[in-house]
Amino acid sequence: MFFPTDNRPVILTGDRTTGPLHLGHYTGSLKSRVALQHSHEQFLLLADTQALTDNAHDPQKVQRNVLEVATDYLAVGIDPALTTICVQSALPALAELTLLYLNFVTVSRLERNPTIKTEIQLRGFERDVPAGFLCYPVAQAADITAFKATVVPVGEDQAPLIELTNEIVRRLNRQIGRDVLVEATAMVPAIGRLPGVDGKAKMSKSQGNAIPLSASSDEIRDAVRRMYTDPDHLRVSDPGKVEGNVVFTYLDAFCEDRQFVEELKERYRRGGLGDVTLKRHLEDVLQALLAPIRERRALYAAEPDYVMEVLREGARKARERTEATLAELRSALGLFSLT
Amino acid sequence: MFFPTDNRPVILTGDRTTGPLHLGHYTGSLKSRVALQHSHEQFLLLADTQALTDNAHDPQKVQRNVLEVATDYLAVGIDPALTTICVQSALPALAELTLLYLNFVTVSRLERNPTIKTEIQLRGFERDVPAGFLCYPVAQAADITAFKATVVPVGEDQAPLIELTNEIVRRLNRQIGRDVLVEATAMVPAIGRLPGVDGKAKMSKSQGNAIPLSASSDEIRDAVRRMYTDPDHLRVSDPGKVEGNVVFTYLDAFCEDRQFVEELKERYRRGGLGDVTLKRHLEDVLQALLAPIRERRALYAAEPDYVMEVLREGARKARERTEATLAELRSALGLFSLT
Numbered sequence: 001m002f003f004p005t006d007n008r009p010v011i012l013t014g015d016r017t018t019g020p021l022h023l024g025h026y027t028g029s030l031k032s033r034v035a036l037q038h039s040h041e042q043f044l045l046l047a048d049t050q051a052l053t054d055n056a057h058d059p060q061k062v063q064r065n066v067l068e069v070a071t072d073y074l075a076v077g078i079d080p081a082l083t084t085i086c087v088q089s090a091l092p093a094l095a096e097l098t099l100l101y102l103n104f105v106t107v108s109r110l111e112r113n114p115t116i117k118t119e120i121q122l123r124g125f126e127r128d129v130p131a132g133f134l135c136y137p138v139a140q141a142a143d144i145t146a147f148k149a150t151v152v153p154v155g156e157d158q159a160p161l162i163e164l165t166n167e168i169v170r171r172l173n174r175q176i177g178r179d180v181l182v183e184a185t186a187m188v189p190a191i192g193r194l195p196g197v198d199g200k201a202k203m204s205k206s207q208g209n210a211i212p213l214s215a216s217s218d219e220i221r222d223a224v225r226r227m228y229t230d231p232d233h234l235r236v237s238d239p240g241k242v243e244g245n246v247v248f249t250y251l252d253a254f255c256e257d258r259q260f261v262e263e264l265k266e267r268y269r270r271g272g273l274g275d276v277t278l279k280r281h282l283e284d285v286l287q288a289l290l291a292p293i294r295e296r297r298a299l300y301a302a303e304p305d306y307v308m309e310v311l312r313e314g315a316r317k318a319r320e321r322t323e324a325t326l327a328e329l330r331s332a333l334g335l336f337s338l339t
Numbered sequence: 340m341f342f343p344t345d346n347r348p349v350i351l352t353g354d355r356t357t358g359p360l361h362l363g364h365y366t367g368s369l370k371s372r373v374a375l376q377h378s379h380e381q382f383l384l385l386a387d388t389q390a391l392t393d394n395a396h397d398p399q400k401v402q403r404n405v406l407e408v409a410t411d412y413l414a415v416g417i418d419p420a421l422t423t424i425c426v427q428s429a430l431p432a433l434a435e436l437t438l439l440y441l442n443f444v445t446v447s448r449l450e451r452n453p454t455i456k457t458e459i460q461l462r463g464f465e466r467d468v469p470a471g472f473l474c475y476p477v478a479q480a481a482d483i484t485a486f487k488a489t490v491v492p493v494g495e496d497q498a499p500l501i502e503l504t505n506e507i508v509r510r511l512n513r514q515i516g517r518d519v520l521v522e523a524t525a526m527v528p529a530i531g532r533l534p535g536v537d538g539k540a541k542m543s544k545s546q547g548n549a550i551p552l553s554a555s556s557d558e559i560r561d562a563v564r565r566m567y568t569d570p571d572h573l574r575v576s577d578p579g580k581v582e583g584n585v586v587f588t589y590l591d592a593f594c595e596d597r598q599f600v601e602e603l604k605e606r607y608r609r610g611g612l613g614d615v616t617l618k619r620h621l622e623d624v625l626q627a628l629l630a631p632i633r634e635r636r637a638l639y640a641a642e643p644d645y646v647m648e649v650l651r652e653g654a655r656k657a658r659e660r661t662e663a664t665l666a667e668l669r670s671a672l673g674l675f676s677l678t
Contacts (some may be wrong), residue, residue, distance in 0.1 A: 049438060053441075060673040090677050092431035092435055099388060103392050103469045104471075105469065106466070106467045108466050108467070108468075109470075128445045130446075131444050131473075131477065134446050135470060138470065175396070311677060335391075338429050338647065338651050
């Protein structure tokens with residue numbers, strides 16, 4: 001399974017292991033990762049250490065979901081021969097780099113980070129922010145730079161995290177006098193975030209408005225049935241609104257036949273297309289998309305030993321890479337080495 | 340060189356590697372470490388990672404002093420067969436434990452720590468406190484608990500650091516439901532801090548008022564000559580003050596012949612004992628103390644390969660211990676493992 005370091009751009013991305021992945025992850029990242037693994041050297045990080053920064057009270061949840069998310073990756077078509085899938089906690093060099101970088105960032109700089117400010121509010125931490133949570137952007141900088149990633153897919157609200165990473169990179173390179181670390185570019189997805197089936201801005205398992213990748217055929221049907229449409233579209237013959245109508249947002253996201261979707265939109269706007277019919281079209285699309293993913297997922301879920309082996313091999317490759325960066329950086333800074 | 344884990348109490352102590360050690364270290368810690376290595380299982384940490392938390396701009400200084408301090412240890416009689424001497428940066432489990440513990444401590448708890456508040460003022464950091472500096476007490480908790488140390492020698496101003504360590508220990512043990520980590524007791528030295536030769540409260544290389552362990556015979560003589568005595572003791576026949584007189588403080592600290600020192604004090608108070616004669620007595624004591632240390636130091640300094648081998652062997656033992664604790668804790672918390 002070894003493949004040599006090549007000249008392709010390096011991508012680092014991944015997921016916090018707090019729950020199985022859902023359709024929002026599919027459109028937001030998984031689909032493009034499956035494509036990018038052919039053109040990029042891709043590392044996928046199962047971010048269990050980061051997940052602990054706001055789940056320290058429930059480590060079992062974080063632990064359980066490492067295999068769940070890995071299984072999701074394989075189910076959607078991430079190929080371990082093309083993409084290195086690795087568990088964050090299996091890479092001690094990331095922790096060592098984090099501690100090192102913490103010395104190059106001030107507390108007030110971390111507190112000013114807009115992403116963190118918002119997230120602290122969202123989580124209701126107020127004065128009781130865990131120190132690990134305040135510091136997680138530095139840990140993320142360690143992740144990105146350890147792999148020398150040049151491309152980092154992020155949500156648009158996370159661009160400040162890449163900015164902080166690049167500040168650390170520049171600060172260290174300046175002190176060293178040459179470019180040991182590389183700056184990264186944020187890759188913001190063209191497609192916006194997929195709303196929940198209830199129309200809320202974000203699909204999330206904890207909100208109960210998500211369709212997991214493992215959803216059964218019945219669960220898909222039920223989710224589409226209770227999907228938010230146009231509340232004023234009462235009779236089939238009434239004209240309906242397409243904007244903010246979750247069914248159309250999903251059709252835009254998942255239906256390959258663009259012309260068919262445009263025709264549906266026109267009919268819906270004009271009146272004469274009922275929600276039941278409309279939803280049946282979406283259901284067909286989602287059933288067709290998710291059936292093979294669900295089947296592959298069941299196969300991998302039945303072979304945890306294989307998935308563990310993928311993670312062990314991924315850890316081996318990722319350890320090699322991250323430890324090489326750590327050693328190179330420590331040596332360039334003139335830090336102590338026993339060798 | 341292997342010795343089995345025994346039932347002796349475990350001591351963890353060490354030094355930040357920011358400069359060679361001096362007489363202040365000798366009375367404050369080194370002397371008792373040499374004694375304690377026979378009754379305790381002792382780990383000495385060369386704290387290069389911690390030294391970086393306020394020396395990130397000068398990593399070479401931190402690096403250079405790893406070997407200097409290790410050489411000091413051997414010179415004063417630390418026996419690597421009895422004491423494990425290990426470099427902090429060679430123990431990745433310490434960084435991993437630090438990141439883990441940061442999730443169990445709030446930012447405001449760290450900011451309230453009296454030791455840190457004082458140190459932040461001393462260093463003039465104000466708003467620009469490096470995040471690593473704010474977090475170093477958590478790293479210290481990682482050090483202490485990784486070795487399962489029950490005894491930690493500290494200055495009296497550092498007692499709050501042990502309190503924070505024990506808070507983390509209790510918090511984790513409570514969450515786990517049994518005592519995986521052990522609480523530590525601060526061991527505050529009976530002898531107060533040795534003042535500088537200029538009479539300032541603290542002997543410190545950066546203040547230029549220190550006598551390093553490697554001091555030559557001439558350097559010792561010069562240092563004693565410029566030592567602060569009683570500024571009102573102008574003539575030999577004048578009565579002199581013993582309190583605050585650095586020469587007497589040093590005689591109290593280093594002269595084994597208590598009766599002789601008491602006689603000198605009496606003569607000095609009464610009048611009739613000149614500073615030159617008094618200082619000659621102290622010089623004799625310090626020359627006798629430092630000559631064998633200087634000689635042994637020169638021998639070890641000429642054998643850096645041997646010192647490095649001591650550090651490699653220490654790292655091997657310390658890695659075994661700290662990684663065992665990390666694995667035990669991760670498993671007890673229910674965290675993910677590839678094995």
